[in-house]
Amino acid sequence: MTTQGPDAPFALARFRDGEGTVLGLVAGDRIRALGPDDLGAADLNSFLATGEWGRLARLVDVDGPWRPLADVTLTAPVEPRQVLQAGANYRTHVIQLAIAGMTRRDSGLSEEEARARAERAMDARAASGRAYVFIGMPACVVGDDEPLVLPAGSEQHDWELELAAVIGSRAFRVTPEEAPAHIAGYTIVNDITTRDLAFPADIGGLGADWFRSKNSPGFLPTGPFLVPAGFVDPSDLRVRLDLNDRAMQDATTAELVHDVAHIVSTASHTLPLLPGDLILTGSPAGNGQHWGRFLQDGDVLTGSITHLGTQVVRCVADTGDPAA
Structure with missing residues (x-):
């Protein structure tokens, strides 16, 4: 359970409320629900398109229906229509x-x-x-409130912790210089990959099968926070992932081959990027393939990125029950 907000004046999160999900404003260890009147927009993606973060900044010091962050269950803070992923970066x-x-x-x-x-x-x-960019599936985006089910049939499920940019205003064929104006904020994503499905022998060496290897249910644990871009310098953030309290990945975004602006620009030259879309920026050294140790039932993945908080993902074996 998340008890502390990110290292930023405020952020957005989504939390469970009965049968539904509610958008919330996080400040320190508090959260309050946000409605259309607060956002000045109908929903999260409509708000991100406007970039009117000042509306939320004014709410931070206003008395109101604040709740302890520890009392709610956070889920993925975004609802992307598209997920684009940078590889080998x-x-x-x-x-x-x-x-x-x-x-x-x-x-x-x-x-x-x-x-x-x-x-x-x-x-x-x-x-x-030009960054190397491929497509992910929005249906795989979940919060760390959901366990990561390790599909049966493989023992090579791997982790890849990544900084992800969240698109604000629509971006189409933008330059790297223009791209930052289209980034609403940043979040954490763990790009889970089944390694033995990535380069299948039965297709005659035609290339990588990112669809099968990266798009099982829940393979994009995201969040728990969306931190406004104005609070984050993406050029030198520490990216760390611990497996059962042992550090496996520990690097900084200063090592990116193509920075966030170049990745967004590259992606935008193929298709328009829409408000709320996720743009993953690649993962540093230290995944399971490097260590010769893949994910197992009971493992706990703890991922953190400077200013963006901490994500805790618990792994469970596939029971074979689709309803589980």
Whole structure:
């Protein structure tokens, strides 16, 4: 249960209320429900399109129906219509993978030669200005109030903690310089991946199968907070994931090959980005594939990013019961 808000003057969250979900304003260890009159908009995505955060800032010091944050159950703070994901976007992580791949193929390269080749390739990628972006499924976005069900049939379910940008006003064919004006805020996403489904042998080496490997139910635990972009400098945030209290990923967004603005710009040149959409920025080194240790029943994933709070995801085995 979340008891403390993010390290920001205020943020948005969504919480369970009976059979429904309510949008709330979080300030410290308090939360209050927000309605259309508070937002000046019909719903969350309509509000994000306006960017009128000042309306909410004025509510922080107003007496009203505040409740202790510890008394509510938070769920995913966003309702995206589209999810776009940047891959291979942390320099150290990709260089490590490239070195392992080159040396594993018995290429005759020493580790030093492989590293130099990998670093040149990463420099060329960064200079291109174009991020590698693929599609996720909005139906996979859940809060950390839901357990992560590990699908039966594989023992290679993996974690990838990521900074995610949330789109504000519609963005279509924007430049990297224009992109920040279209980012409403930031949140935490864990991009869960089933590794042995990612590059299936039965399709003749045609490429990656991101649909099957990344889109099982609940494979995008998100939140618990949406922090306004004005409170976050995305260029140097600490991204840390602990598995059962052991640090597995610990890096900063200073290692991003393509920064958030370039990722948003790249994605926007293919399709319009809509208010509330999630743009994932990639994951640093230290996933389960690196450690040779994948997710198991009973595991607890604790992910945190500077200013954005902490996400706690509990893993459970697939019982085979669709209603479970």
